[in-house]
Structure formats: structure tokens, C-alpha cells
Amino acid sequence: MREPLVLDCEDVAWFRDQPDGARGAAAALGRRIGLGEQRTAQLVLAIAELASNITKHAADGSLLLRVLRTRESAGVEVIVVDSGPGMADVPAALRDGVSSVGTLGVGLGAVQRLADQFDIHSMPGLGTVQFARFWPHPLDPRLTGEVAVGGITRPIGGEDTCGDSWAARIDPGEQNAQAPAEDAAPARETPAAPGWAAMTGARPGEYAHRTGTRPSDRTEYALGHRRSQLVRGAAAGPGDGILVMSCDGLGHGPMAALASQAAVKAFRSSTAHTPEQVMEAVHRALRGTRGAAVAVARLEVDGRVLFCGIGNISASVVSASSRSNLLSHPGIVGHQMRQLRTYEHRLPAGGALVMHSDGLSERWTPGDLAALLHHPPALIAAGLLRQAGTRRDDASVVVAKGAR
Template identity: 35%
Template structure:
């Protein structure tokens, strides 16, 4: 299965009128993925409750929407993000609780409507995740998450990503085209198209393929990580400033990249192998995200859903002066 990169759709929520817009936008997105009336209605309900919740307890925030491609029945991801302090997550999960003093149905209702619900809250704010799939779809949720944003909501994004997976392996690409805007996007997409043709080739051969495909463009930074989930090992190669980390219980390892520009000039690439990665998190991000983050500063966050982790990192460490992409993958025994 190949999953091509796409930018996260961001809906600001700072006024009551935007709740209805969020509901209609989410429902239309679901209908476009083949959700029937009942399932699209569930998506609309969850979007309404999450948007209303942002206004009630935070005063303002954002809903992040994303399509979740799968071999059998694409899903819809809705993430509510805010920076409000003192959010009582456990109280809000109880039906009948409302921070706005109204009756409310509580976030507990979302846990019954969504196939996946997770959340993280501390003094920095809260992130709430809901993933919904057509009820007849049988494939499990994939522990793969992306938060991708173009600078100033530009229609063109100079970052891109691609994920290929089967029952035994996963291959992940992140590209940051030089600069931002259309020319950076063209460079990144040229590399992604080459990767998608043979995503499970040796990473060093893939770097050569991407280099050839990106010549004549601005070029860019590239990182490729391939994990054999059945064997528990991972191979990584990076050129340029894509940051990559493996995070396990009580430990974190940075994955080294070499200087250079794919499609431009770089010294010979080198791959690095890592053993016993099962159960760890793989995090890759472009330099639109500050590199000084540490999951250890967020107690328990490493055990949340990858989509919650990606949203928290984007919220707290986005530089705000470049495109930004954050990819978070839980390296479990199977992604089938």
C-alpha cells in the first residue's frame, strides 16, 4: 500500500459561527471518501462536539482534518488543538460535564462515535484526536500520523512525504524542497514520484534515484527510513536537514544525516542500521520544526497515539517561517 503526502487542512475555531462551518467541512470530506449518510453523520457530530469544546474550555483553537487512506475504507482524522491551561480532561470525558455551564453531551460521546479516540492535556494546552472509518470497513487503524503545513497556508508546500507498507515492512520518505512555494514543491514531488515506484529498494539506491529525478529542480533535503517489522530492525539514510529520532522507553536516539542537497550536490550517502526497534517511535520532521523538543518534557505523551504526538510537536515547536512536516510512526509488529 502506498500513501502519498497531503497537507493538513486547518480550520480556525474562535467564533460560534465556525462550528457550523467545521461540521459541514468534515461531513463533506467524509462523503468524498465514500462514507454513507450514517457514517458521514458521525463525522459531522464529532467535528461539532470537538469544535464546540474548543470554544467552551479554551475560547479558541484549531481543528486539523486529514483523510486516512487505507486498502479497505479510507478514514477521516479530526484533531482539536488548543493552548488553554488547566483543561480537566477526565472531567470532560464524563457525559453531562460542560465547561461552558450548559448541559452538553461530554467528550465521552466522541469515544462512542469514533473508532479511535485519544487525548493529551497539560498546562500548555490540549490535543484531542478522533479517527472515524466506515463501520463496514474491517482493516485496523494504522499507527501512522502526519502533521503537514505550508508556510502561511500557501497552496504550494515545499515539504512532502510518502509511506509504503505491507505486512512485514514500512518505508517512509520525507523531503524538504529548498525554500518554499511552487519551485520547492516541484522539487519535492519529483523525488516523491521516484520513491513511490520502488519504495522498498535499498535506501542507498533510492537516494540515487531521487537525486536523478530531482536534478533540474531546486533539490532538497531527503530522509528515508525502512523498518522490517517482523525482524525488528531499521535502516536509515539522510541527506540534508531532515531530523529523525527513535524513541523507546527511557531512551532516545537521533539518526544521523549527511550534509548536501539531493538533486544538487552531496558526498556519497551512507546508511545506518538499528536493531530491536519494535515498540519504539520513529519521528521524522523537516526543519520547519525546531529540533529542541524532548518528549520527556511531556509525561506520558510517548504512549499516546502518534497523531496526538505529531499535533503536540507541531503546536509547540513550529518555527512559523517555513513549511513544516512531522511524521510519527509506532513501530509495531504489523501494520497490515
């Protein structure tokens, strides 16, 4: 099986009604990361076309520039989000010579040809989301596959820095590791909180009756239409898994961003295998900062999802017809974590794990994502930000399709 493609991502800047600023920033970014003169010129041309389309066609359109990295290479991705009017026939809009405003109409077709990867989703009355990726040439064939995890961040209105972040990495799992991770604290047998079932309405499931497992090892909780199992001493399964983190630094602005950046650094440098162990490493790294809400998930090749969350990160396993919420616990990572609990869920075929900060409303439904689920995770995240994001707080969304 081909190893899932996971990229490090750095959101650089958002642009609204600033086509000249976007072009200039793209040129500087291409030079800074070593994209090459010709490839940088092609990037700038694509940015000019996309920014022009926002001005001519879009309502409340924004363009995001970001850096994508692997160990060997760096590229630039541009994401465009708008709230209307949308396109009734996307394939027609991609054909050269098609225009709704009497211009030459080569914009989107040109961008698609120039980019190494391009995707678009549009619905009349709702708007359009699209992305284009530009890598140095000759293109590394390993970069042509679908990226397994994608996310997006946006600062609160009036700020340039965002206190939210996300990150992902491939992990070989405990059974593949040569030695125990130094920063991976032993799994703790945390006593059950008194009255937890009564407070949450959770009911013990039938798992223990069927398997003979002690209730202290696994307990099932009703979340949405499916069951989520509380797992004591959860261990990573065999084979590669994908670890994903969502972080919301407390407050907003530079101090929140410092906490969030510290969490990303700890996550990427950690060799821990399970969400609980990663959370312990992030907790240590955030001491001395204002702290954060953090959620960590591990997705495995068989569809198993392990999840551990502290604070107000919303997490859901979503299919085209269902949304099952995953349980986080109160606390502030870096300051106070009374209990760490790991929950096990299943990722449905064709579904996705979605985690987002409270910069997005929770009033979205599976139907809002149904038409997006066959697109890459970055496009799903951008579509959800358009659908549910607010400008009253920093916002972030991360979407994972798993290691399968």
C-alpha cells in the same frame, strides 16, 4: 504476527476560529471520498463538537482535516491541537454531562462514540491533542488496529499549501522479493570522506574488534547515549519492514509543494527495499524541481533501524528517557548528492523513530514526549508539533513505532 497497519495520508486543510468552515469542508470531504450520507453526517456532527470546544475552552486551537487511504477504502481523520488550558481529568471530561463552562457537556463523549478510533492527551497548563477517525460502515476489521506510522504537516503562516511531506509503506524485504527492484540501484561502496571522523568527533567503535568485520564495512559513531553504525551495502532483513520518508521541499509555497509531492509519488511507486535505494529513486524523480531535503528509514521486526538522510531533516530514536540523533549528510536531493550513507540503529522497546523538518525547533527533549509515547504515532506527532513547531516555515513531523 499481524501485519502492521500503514495508511496513506493527505492533509487537506487547517482551520483556526472557523467552525462553519470546518463543518462545510468536512461535509464536502465526506461526499468526495464516498464516506456515505449517514457517516458523513456523523463526521460533521463530531467536527461541530470539536470546533465548539476549541472556541469555548482552547488557547490557540487548530483543527486539521485529512484523508486516510488504503487500497480498498478511504476515511477522514480530524486532529485537534491547542495550547491550553488542558484537562486535569480526561476520563471525567469524556463522561456525558461534564462541563467546565455550564453547557450540556456531551461534546467529547459524543465524538468518542461516533468515531471508529478516538484518542486524546491533555495536560494542565500545556494543552490538548486529540484525533478521531471515520471510516465507511460496515467497518473493515483490518482498520481497527493501531497504525504503525503517523505524521502531520502544517504550512507556513499565510500559505495554504505545505512544501513538507511524509509517507510510509510496507516492504517485504529483499529476501522475500521475487525479483530485484528495477529502480533499486545497486548498493555502492562509497569511499570514506577524508577527515570525517575528525570533523564530527566520531570514533571507531569496538564492533570490528569483536566480530572481525572490516572497518570499511561497519563503523560506529557516538550519537547521543547510543551507538549508530555506518553500514556499507546495507541490505533489508527478512520479513516485512516499514519504510518511512520525511521530505522538506526547498523554500515554501507551491513550488516547494511540487517537489515534495514528486518525492511522495516516487517513494510510493518505488519497489526499492533499502533507504539508500529509495533515496536514489527519489533523487531521480526530483530532477527538474527545486529539490528537497529527504530522509528515509526502514524499521524491521527485530527493532533494527536503517537510516539514510540528505539535508536538514532531523531524525531521532526516542525512548521515555533518551534521544539518539541519526546522522544526515549535506546535499539537495534532486540536484546534488555527493555521498549516500546508511546508518544502523536499534529501536528501544516502547520507543519511536521521530523525523521532522526545520519547521520545528530541535530544542525538545525525551521528557516532552514521555507521556505521549504510549499513544498512537499520529497523536505523538501532533503533540510534538504543538511543542516545537514554528509558524515561520513549513513544518512536518512523522513518527514510527515499528513493525513489531
